[in-house]
Amino acid sequence: MPQDPSESPSTADTNRTTNDHTRPGPAPTVPAGKNVAELTVKAVLIGLALNVLLLTANMYLGMRSGLTISASIPAAVISMGLFYALRYAGIGGTILENNIVQTMTSAGEALAAGVIFTIAGVTFLDQSINIVETAAVAALGGLLGVLFMIPMRRYLIVDKHEQLPYPEGTACADVLETGSEGDGGVKLISLGFFVSFIYMWLANGMAVMKTTLETAFSAGQTRGFAIGGDFTPALIGVGYIIGPRIAAYVFGGGLVAWMMLIPLLITGGFVPDQAANLTLMGQAHAVWDQYVRYIGAGAMIVGGFYAIISMAGTIRDALASAAAELSGSKSETxxxxxxxxxxLSMKVVVLGALAITIALVAIPQVELGVLGGVIAVVAAFLFVAVSAYLVGVVGSSSNPVSGMAVATVLIAALAMKSTGVSDPVVVLLTASVVAIAAAVAGDTSQDLKTGYLLGATPRKQQIAQMVGIAISSVFAGWVLSFFNQAYGIGSETIPAPQAGMMALISEGVLTGSAQWGMILIGAVFAIVLIMMDVPVLPFSVGIYLPITLATPIFLGGLLRAGVDRYVDWRSDDGDGAAKERATYRGRIIAAGLITGEAIMGIVVGGIYVLGIGADEGAPYAVGLASGTQTLLGGVALVALVAVFVGGVIRDPQDT
Structure with missing residues (x-):
């Protein structure tokens, strides 16, 4: 865990400053000078099996609900259980083998998100799912995500360790450490896990309560002010881990969108025709979907370029290192x-990126053409950096992959339209490469953060990620085709909202109906934020995401601030030890909250896939009235916060 700045660096910390590649940081669980089993056959086999399982669950869940689950923590928990059972056969696993398992498993979840948000959109354009095409696009995009993340790792994971918490990566490290350290931490994470598991089963399994509480209102002649939150344990846990400052930036962006921009647009008569007869909240969602999310996308485009400029030194050093390796002049071994x-060697990065660029142009099943291939690779490099930075701020669960895909669709369609391209499928496949690369890069950076805290070997994690991508790609087309044949993508069972939106935008740009004005507004807004020295990416994410995601993250940040102040007030130690212990306890319980919800997501997804529950809504709904569900949701939220805070502040010396 991170050291107090006043403490002396440990031996491991000193070792990390012996060359110009590193900066001082936390002492890892496994010191750099110690070698333990890591990339082993049993770790790879377990990782591949879980990879395919969570790929399938996430593809179904994502097309059904529009959201996917983060697989790193569930994979870590499951692998710990499997390795614990294998101990009886004398073949138990190490903490770094567990890390390899979660690294490989999460590759399937990340790739699934990119596939269902983009490639699935071809069905909305009256095209069938091409299994070989899907596998090729998924593999090439996924490998780009891993490769482009490699030269950015030291800057984002090591140099920016304090500024970028990577909540799921940190929580996953806590889970693995807790499982190997004893009963105290296991009790804490179990508390969070079971509370979250039961909470989400009552909400999503039985429809006893609503987790989403929202309202819209008018003030004078201005209509459409909207506020609310999807108060799930995982989002609150993510907010606690990232802390109040970053959570406030995300929430600030949400307030600008839902309490300023949307009311102005609704009052000004910009309600889409199809939403004219909806409730005020329904109109707010329609305006956000039709206009405001494009403002967020425009702001993220500018923020992405600004992030690249900020990382120019790192990128320049990486390219110089690559040139030195390729020329054979690098003296360091x-x-x-x-x-x-x-x-992994920069030779692998450069040559691999060149090979993928050629493949995108040359493989017949991909059909991007020279322009599409170049746009895909350049945009992938940009949004890999953006994604890797963003998940360090708000976590993988809130990574706006679809926003990056929207930006790519807009750029690609505009460029291709100027050359006479009229097929929206080509535009969609170009965006697919970028979306998959961005999703995989976000996951890879979380995994590398976990490895950094545990003392893993980055090269072995990168290899594991690539193997996981290869396996996921082979199965992705089959799984997508199966669900399309079984239910029909775009049906009530699996509406695939993001995929439909991508197809609509692809056609819209080629036919001249895209929201370029809103994108320009977002770009100008981002420039103003940069001039004011406000972190533009988290603020832009707040504009792009529904307010229902920003609010619970902010609540988690507020809980962190409140707990810290309470512990400071109650304790009389001058070195902040009590606060540090409470922070550790809170992070462990938060990791349990994230784990419980993720596992329940898999359970509910499995129930849907097996068809053993109701066809619509919660699989085992108890039939309560909407008002009763809302009331019980409010009561459950208060209880969740009380249990969480009580678990953090109770006897903080018992860590």
Whole structure:
């Protein structure tokens, strides 16, 4: 865990400053000078099996609800249980083998998000799912995501360790450490897990309560002010981990969107025709979907370019290192770099990126053409950086992959339209490569953060991620085709909202109906934020995301601030030890909250896939009235907060 700045650096910390590749940071669980089992056969086999399982569950869940679950923590928990059982056969696993399992497993979840948000959109354009095409696009996009993340790892994971918490990556490290350290931490994470598991079963399994509480209102002549939140345990846990400052930026963007922009647009008569007869809340959602999310996308485009400019030194150093390796002039050998800082060779990055660029143009099933291939690779590089930065701020659960895909669709369609391209499928496949790369990069950065805290070897994690991508890609087309044949993508069972939106935008740009004005507004807004020295990406994400996601994240940040102040007031130690212990306890319980919800997501998804529950709504709904569900949701939220805070502040010396 992170050290107090006043403490002396440990031996491991000192070791990490022996070369110019690293900066001082937290002492890892496994020191750099110690070698333990990591990328083993049993870890790879378990990781591949879980990879396919969670790929399938996430593709169904994502097309049904529009959301996917983060697989890293569930995979870590499941693998710990499997390795614990294998101990009886004398073949138990190490903490770094567990880390390899979750790294490989989460690759399937990340790739699933990119596929269902984009490639699935071809069905809305009256095209069938091409299994080979899907596999090729998924593999090439996924590998780009891993490769482009490699030269950014040291800057984002090591140099920016304090500024970018990577909530799921940190929580996953806490889970793995807790499982290997004893009963105290296990009790804390179990508390969070079971509370979250039961909470989400009551909400999504039985429809006893609503987790989403929202309202819209008018003030004078201005209509359409909207506020609310999807108060799930995982989002509150993410907010607690990232802290109040970053959570406030995300929430601030949400307030600008839902309490300023949307009321102005509704009052000004910009309600879409199809939403004219809806409730005020329904109109607010329609205006956000039709206009405001494009403002967020425009702001993220500018923020992405600004992030690239901010990382120019790192990128320049990476390219210089690549040139040195390719020319054979680099004198430093791999053995001179600490094990915990060894990445895949830059030769692999450069040659791999070139090979993928050629493949995107040359493989007949991909059909992007020269322009599409170049746009895909350049945009992938940009949005890999954006995605890797964003998930460090708001977590993978709130990573706006669809926003990056929207930006790519707009750019690609505009460029291709100027050359006479009229097929929206080509535009959609170009965006698919980028969306998959961005999703995989976000997942890879979380995994590398976990490895950084545990003392894993980055190169082995990167290899594991690539193997996971390869397996996921092979199965992705089959799974997508199966669901399309079984239910029909775009049906009531699996509406696939993001995929439908991508198809609509692809056609819209080629036919001249895209929202370029809103994108320009977002771009100008981002420039103003940069001039004011406000972190533009988290603020832009707040504009792009529904307010129902920003609010619970902010609540989690407020809980963190409140707990810290309470512990400071109650304790009389001058070194902040009590606050540090409480922060650790809170992070462990928050990791349990994230784990419980993720596991329940898999359970509910499995029930839908097996068809053993109701066809619509919650699989085992008890039939309560909407008002009763809302009331019980409010009561459950208060109880959740009380249990969480009580678990953090109770006897903080018992860690």
């Amino acid at each position: 791999a053995t001179q770099i600490p094990r915990t800082q060894r990445d």
